[in-house]
Amino acid sequence: MAQNSVQSLQFKKLFKAGIRAGKRLHMDLIDALVQFPISFYDKTPTGRILNRVGKDIETVDAPLIRSLEMWTFCGFRVLFGCISICVGTA
Numbered sequence: 001m002a003q004n005s006v007q008s009l010q011f012k013k014l015f016k017a018g019i020r021a022g023k024r025l026h027m028d029l030i031d032a033l034v035q036f037p038i039s040f041y042d043k044t045p046t047g048r049i050l051n052r053v054g055k056d057i058e059t060v061d062a063p064l065i066r067s068l069e070m071w072t073f074c075g076f077r078v079l080f081g082c083i084s085i086c087v088g089t090a
Helices: 002-034 038-043 046-089
Strands: none
Touching: 002 046
């Protein structure tokens, strides 16, 4: 029961963290695109820019949430393992 509660809390936190990280990455990307010189946009077709941006976002967003989930899961396993050892040896 406690494990289900912890997993639901973990999922909620990871979901929010993933959205926050995605927003920050997207805003940084938009800021970088706005700072390019006009000559870049004259030479580069809009479709190519959109395809590149879409691919970059997909490449970063998908593994980001999985990595956060993996690190959090491992951290909780270590924490609960330590707690179990402390309770079991007392």
